[in-house]
Amino acid sequence: MSHPDDLLLGIAAMVEAEGSSRMSLTVVVPGAVITGRLAPEALWKERVAEVLADSTHLAPFADVFRPQKESARPADGGGDRRGDPPTHLHFHLARILQGSFGIPDTGGMYRVALKDVSAWTVGDIGYSDQ
DSSP states (O other), X not given: OOSOOHHHHHHHHHHHHHTOOOOEEEEEETTEEEEEEEOOHHHHHHHHHHHXXXXXXXXXXXXXXXXXXXXXXXXXXXXXXXXXXXXXXXXXXXXEEETTEEEEXXXXXXXXXXXXXXXXXXXXXXXXXX
């Protein structure tokens, strides 16, 4: 979508405002279907920084995800500056749906531009052998 769906933008704004990570969503983006729970951007960045910091080889990259002073904050398009609407969805416990299974099994961390979402539904889609 060149202009994000107003309903989806509203969901993203509520996740940010409420600080909630309980909203499950499935989105279609070019080349993938992603399903999982949304998280506020600050919480998502914090978790990514923790994972990177625990890695011997990737620890230096953790600083990119840590909070910076407001005056030094880069324009990353996250919409986390006061008053800006969200521009991205931040998924945690998420999977890329591929065939009859999700990748990874345990869920990953994905950042998706709202403008790239072509379809979406509320809820986390999973597969069952039953």
